[in-house]
Amino acid sequence: MDVILFLVFAIIAVVCAINVVVQAHPISSAVSLVGVMGSLAVLYLLLGAEFLAAAQVIVYAGAVMVLFVFVIMLLNAGAESRKGHSLMVQVLAVPLLVTLLGLLAYIVQRIYRSDTTVHFGGFTHGTPQDVGRALFTGYLLPFEVTSILILIAILGAIVLARKEID
Amino acid sequence: MAEIPIAWFLTLSAVLFVLGVAGFLFRRNIITVFMSIELMLNAVNLSFVAFSYQLKQVDGNLFAFFVMVVAAAEAAVGLAIILTVFKNRSTLNIDEVETMKN
Numbered sequence: 001m002d003v004i005l006f007l008v009f010a011i012i013a014v015v016c017a018i019n020v021v022v023q024a025h026p027i028s029s030a031v032s033l034v035g036v037m038g039s040l041a042v043l044y045l046l047l048g049a050e051f052l053a054a055a056q057v058i059v060y061a062g063a064v065m066v067l068f069v070f071v072i073m074l075l076n077a078g079a080e081s082r083k084g085h086s087l088m089v090q091v092l093a094v095p096l097l098v099t100l101l102g103l104l105a106y107i108v109q110r111i112y113r114s115d116t117t118v119h120f121g122g123f124t125h126g127t128p129q130d131v132g133r134a135l136f137t138g139y140l141l142p143f144e145v146t147s148i149l150i151l152i153a154i155l156g157a158i159v160l161a162r163k164e165i166d
Numbered sequence: 167m168a169e170i171p172i173a174w175f176l177t178l179s180a181v182l183f184v185l186g187v188a189g190f191l192f193r194r195n196i197i198t199v200f201m202s203i204e205l206m207l208n209a210v211n212l213s214f215v216a217f218s219y220q221l222k223q224v225d226g227n228l229f230a231f232f233v234m235v236v237a238a239a240e241a242a243v244g245l246a247i248i249l250t251v252f253k254n255r256s257t258l259n260i261d262e263v264e265t266m267k268n
Contacts (some may be wrong), residue, residue, distance in 0.1 A: 006170045010178045017182050017205060021189040026197045033201050036182070040208055043175070047219045049227050052211075052234075059234055064204065064241045071245045072197055075252050080195040080259065093191045097184055104180035108173050116220045117169035123219045126227050134224050135231075146235050153239035160246035 002119050005046060009039040024079040026072045030065060037061040048123030051131045175216040182209035196251070196258050200244055207237045 016035035023029045037060045044053040135143050186209060189202030211230040218226025251263060 002168060003170055006174065010174070013178065014181055014185075017185040020198075020201060020205060021185055021192065026195055026201075029198050029201055033205065036205060037208060040212060043178075043212065044215055046170075047175070047215045049215045049218065049230070052215060052227050052230055055231065055234060056211075059238055060204075060208070064238055067241055067245055068197065068201065071248060075197075075249070075258060077195065077197055077258050080193070080198070089191060093188070097188050097191070100187065101180060101184040104184070105177060108176040108180060112173075112176070114172055114220060116172040118172055118175065118216075118219060119169045123222060125222070125224045126215075126218070130224050131227055131231065134228055139228055142232060146232060150235065150239050153242050157242040157246040160243070161249050 002046065005120075006043065006118075009042045013039040013043075026077045026080075027069065030068050030072060033068075034061050034065050037065070046120055047118060047126075048121070049126035051126060051128045054128075172216055172220050176213060179209045179212040179216070182206075182212070194259050194261055196248055196260050196263070199260060200241075200248070204237060204241070207233055 013036050016032040016039070019032035020029045020036065023032060037056060041053045041056040041061070044050075044056060183206050186202045186206035189205065190199055193199050193202065211233055214226045214230040214233070216226075218224065218230075248258070252258060255263060257263070
């Protein structure tokens with residue numbers, strides 16, 4: 001059952017990710033990216049990260065992607081042209097990508113050996129209670145710094161979006 | 167076999183990351199390039215959560231949470247920059263934004 005669940009949502013994630021890369025129109029890419037994020041939320045649940053699965057749906061698939069779709073519609077972004085890749089991209093990109101994937105797969109399969117297997121309910125410390133307790137004790141300083149980062153980002157976004165830069 | 171090896175999650179994460187890099191390299195639309203970055207961040211988050219499961223500790227979840235927060239901040243600022251670029255250049259093609267190249 002767990003294996004079927006994993007395979008179904010892993011395939012959805014990979015297909016949607018391929019769709020993000022190959023679709024010519026940005027809005028199609030954005031919708032595909034929502035699919036990737038939704039299936040990743042299910043995989044988080046499978047791994048016992050309940051809080052993170054909820055945050056993934058609300059923050060990523062909800063807030064961030066709505067922001068993307070707003071900007072795409074605001075700028076009236078059309079389909080991009082297929083031509084105009086530089087020679088270096090045409091020649092080197094695919095071999096380098098295959099090398100990167102091979103290297104990562106090699107590290108995962110050979111060098112990083114682990115007998116750990118995942119089943120639903122095998123890790124129960126990802127609840128909001130556990131995450132909140134860790135966040136406000138051991139990780140209090142990073143949490144506060146992150147809140148300041150968010151404040152700066154909000155101010156920066158407002159200033160950038162309002163001001164005309166000559 | 168009722169249980170999933172943890173390596174499958176890491177392999178899925180690697181595949182998603184490489185697809186994100188592919189989008190970053192191949193696409194010419196600045197918004198799609200930005201979405202490829204989000205895809206890469208998501209792939210790394212999956213690795214964090216998988217390691218959190220393996221080590222039976224909540225720390226991996228917290229790292230993924232911080233990545234999520236920083237990605238949200240980055241999206242807000244990045245999209246504001248894209249708006250400003252479009253206002254000044256009237257284009258979203260990254261090949262036409264080349265002032266620093268010359």
